[in-house]
Amino acid sequence: TQSTRPQRLLHAVQKNATRGDPRSVVKAIDNFCRQKEWAMNVGDEKGCILDSVVSEVNPVTVLELGTYCGYSTVRIASLLPPRAKIITLEFNPDYAKIARQVIAWAGLEDKIQVVEGPSGEWIPKMKEQFGVKTFDLVFLDHWKDRYLPDTKLLEDCGLLRKGTILLADNVICPGTPDYLEYVRNSPRYKSQYFKSHLEYTKAEDGLEKSVFLG
Numbered sequence: 001t002q003s004t005r006p007q008r009l010l011h012a013v014q015k016n017a018t019r020g021d022p023r024s025v026v027k028a029i030d031n032f033c034r035q036k037e038w039a040m041n042v043g044d045e046k047g048c049i050l051d052s053v054v055s056e057v058n059p060v061t062v063l064e065l066g067t068y069c070g071y072s073t074v075r076i077a078s079l080l081p082p083r084a085k086i087i088t089l090e091f092n093p094d095y096a097k098i099a100r101q102v103i104a105w106a107g108l109e110d111k112i113q114v115v116e117g118p119s120g121e122w123i124p125k126m127k128e129q130f131g132v133k134t135f136d137l138v139f140l141d142h143w144k145d146r147y148l149p150d151t152k153l154l155e156d157c158g159l160l161r162k163g164t165i166l167l168a169d170n171v172i173c174p175g176t177p178d179y180l181e182y183v184r185n186s187p188r189y190k191s192q193y194f195k196s197h198l199e200y201t202k203a204e205d206g207l208e209k210s211v212f213l214g
């Protein structure tokens, strides 16, 4: 039977990356996507912006919406302080299965919890299920029409605190117009656009960084 693109991406990691070396896992995925097959990882250009935001925030508790193959999960987790954790939600079980193996290859299982299911169901259960008080950083990279409803849900569930950073991928391509309008016009957020390119292409895309003001 035919392999899937995530399976071929995992094989490229297992073939080309060093076990326990997160940076080599990131490099192996970027090389695969540049030389073999495009895949919807945040990529290296936007990934460097992600790295700088993570390093600046130094988060203890991170939420990622949309794991896919775990590329940004590994990128973020490799920069976290020792006791810090990242909870990453993935709706597609096939993606989650691959992501767990990519994360294991990077040796970051202890810092990452992959949760399978839809954000709308899991966000209200974060406190009781995972003992989360509030998130220091949220990386949005799932279905683009879910960014706004899930941001409102995070607010309503008291999962954001004064200073929580929301970092959203793909605000230009594929685009998240309703989310952008909200975070750029709401008095509860201070927003900043980081212009970049769609992963592995010359098309414009960018990340929107929004600070929750409480």
Ligand SMILES: O=C(NCc1cccc(CNc2ccc3[nH]ncc3c2)c1)c1cc(-c2ccc(F)cc2)cc(O)c1O
Binding pocket: 040, 041, 042, 065, 066, 067, 068, 089, 090, 091, 092, 117, 118, 119, 120, 141, 142, 143, 144, 146, 169, 170, 173, 174, 198, 199
């Ligand atoms: O659409 C995108 N990513 C999201 C996505 C997509 C498919 C499946 C899932 C299933 N995972 C999922 C779903 C719902 C969920 N709820 N909670 C968790 C959760 C997890 C997620 C995307 C597209 C492009 C893109 C494509 C084509 C093109 F031409 C240009 C650009 C580039 C990107 O960087 C992208 O991130």
Ligand SMILES: [Mg+2]
Binding pocket: 040, 041, 042, 141, 169, 170
């Ligand atoms: Mg994306």
